[in-house]
Amino acid sequence: MDFTPSRARGLARLAEFLPAAGRHYAETRNADDGPAAEGARGNVSQLSPWLHAGLIGAPEVLEAVLGQHSPRAAEKFIAEVFWRLYFKGYLEQRPQIWDDYCKGRDHGLAALEANAGLRKAYAEAVEGRTGIAAFDVWVQELVETGYLHNHARMWFASIWIFTLKLDWRLGADLFLRHLIDADAASNTLSWRWVAGLHTKGKHYLARPENIARYTAGREGGPLAAEGLAEDAEPLNEPQEYARRLLDLPPPTSPEDFAEPFALLLHDEAAHHAPLALPQAPALVIGAGRAAARSPGALGTHAAAFAQGALAGGMAEAAAAFGCSAVEWSAGEPLAPLLEAAGVSRIAVPYLPAGWTRDALAPEIAALASGGRVITLLGDLDRATWPHAKAGFFGVAKQIDALLATCGISGAR
Template sequence: MNNHKIIPTREAGLERLKAFLPSAGKNYAAFRNYDLGQEKHFNVSMLSPYIRHRVLTETEVLKSVLQSHSQKSAEKFIQEIFWRTYWKGWLEMRPTVWAEYCSNLNKLYDQLQTQSGLRRSWEDACSGNTGIDCFDSWAKELFEIGYLHNHSRMWFASIWIHTLELPWELGADFFLRHLLDADPASNTLSWRWVGGAQTIGKTYMASAQNIQKFTKGRFYPRNLSRTPKMIQSSNNPDRLPISFDAVPDNPKNYAILLHWEDMDWSGLKDLLPNAKKIFCLVPNNEPKPLIASNLQQNFRKKLVDDSLMRWQKNFGSVKFIENLEALKSDAFDSIFTNYITVGHTRDFIQNFDWGSTKLIKIAHDYDRRTWPHATHGFFRFKDQIGNFLLALN
């Protein structure tokens, strides 16, 4: 298959998984950190856009890997799956971190309108015109295909924060608007980690030698900062318990709301036959100032179309909606939807006046088991991976 082209269908995701499986063990561990360039990401899976939207689930990917490799030989790839899970759980228990990021981002967008120097530097960084060849190449790759190798994401964020000295929130926003696998938790918290706010006082500094080694000599950037520019942020907030909704017995007069945040709709399957209506939320206007790239928007919409086509025999008629007002007209007692994690879609839904209608969010068993363990750092969470894998069956 064409390795670099990310096709928005489950079938394409399954083909990519099948092609990657032989390399998911020791080969992945040995070569995963190398960014060989656009259209040459053969050493990584590039499954993240499918997993992000649950077109492929973590459970089925992990099971497939363990059918081909031992847990030990596939340890590094398995950990990558659980890093994404960990970030989600961590932010679910600390949603004020996201709220603070959004508040700061809105203030920065106001500053972009009034501070010409900041705006010029920001535009140069986003368009790949900084004069730092590796950084500019990654900016253009992200814009063109909606994907970056994970190691390059770290280098990019480090150069943005420590060398260009641009606000980290604007960099996180740039990623969130363009990556096909853009995830509020992974993205926000990874940028905070690079800037020293996630693990307090510990920054990630890109070095020319490291970039040269892991790009196979394609780049050797000059004059990268060796002095960290620490993110000025309050300490991480105390964690809150995650509230998982229970499904009431014999619900009546209810509708189902589908969305692109989680397209594994198996948890809603038993509710489908008696639903009064089924809606699918595909908002045209993302919350400002964040506006997704056309590439990202089209990818999501095509994934929704593909998922609806696969589930057509279960759904019957589905009404597409761009906002939530249509849900009020029938005065439903309750509306069931897949659990929506911290991010813009959740903000959009939480800010809506539901009146007397109760929104019931159905979480997958995988999420219920794993997220509550994201209490501290990843390494404590990692100690539970063996138990998580045993529970898959």
């Protein structure tokens, strides 16, 4: 699979996948045929890296899919895209989950330092030496490709938590360091879902028969997974995460862009096209903070995708708008970059809960308090997030209405 971190490649992958996005996807999506399979995993889109980086947007993916398939035929694929929106909206209303994940991860890393037995078990897992053949193959695949099939992610997380009995936050951290689509909301909440913390008391136990069945198409045949925990209890935690009311920015108006402004591109909004700006900015500022996702080192693929997405996005925006592009490095103040270009306002694509917000928000907040920030939030996010109050069903039952509200019909 060609995971070039450019908008052009994301759109090309979307076009390649489109014919399969209807019933074929619904019927075959659970199979993990491995990276070497013929057709290189044509049963799933593998669009998540471009979606996470904002090189392509969920609305244009949905629009393209509905242009080729009826809403009924594409129901399953559309629902999966809404899972991503749901998780974003859910974390937005419970940002404490992310903060506690970070604290728990740091605590887990410190526990490894203090306990040789734990350290050995962790090293065996991350180096693919557990003796559980399937798990060891996935660790290698994660590190060598930066991508795992959804089913493999579920099995992996389940074995990590219930069979290897390792801290779920250390597994989530391993994913964040290596996945090229690493996303604070989808990753943290999916690990919590497997553990039985998202839907309280309902966990996901990986079964060898299920793994063998859905990995039968892999080169070398089905993956073996012996010795898995069969009757582990779901995890539990003392915290109750109360929902916080969403505090979304108002929709922008043409007057917001009347004066010259700068456009900020960041790790979750690396391209200008999905942002559909009404006016050209006078300056493009790129802020890459991928390293903030973990205290550990990033995998080669994850680092290269993030870096390439932003560098390409900055260059393409500068060319499209006929302006210059500058980097805003970590630790550097933002205001002098604006002053040097003679602009006072900056358009900032919404910073969702996660490491990008943690890394950028303090400097942005200082400008926002002076009324100098125009926050950009897409219509689909704005419309969907308020429904992500509890379970996915709250969003699922609104999908048709949300598509209609946002004018996504496949007619364009």
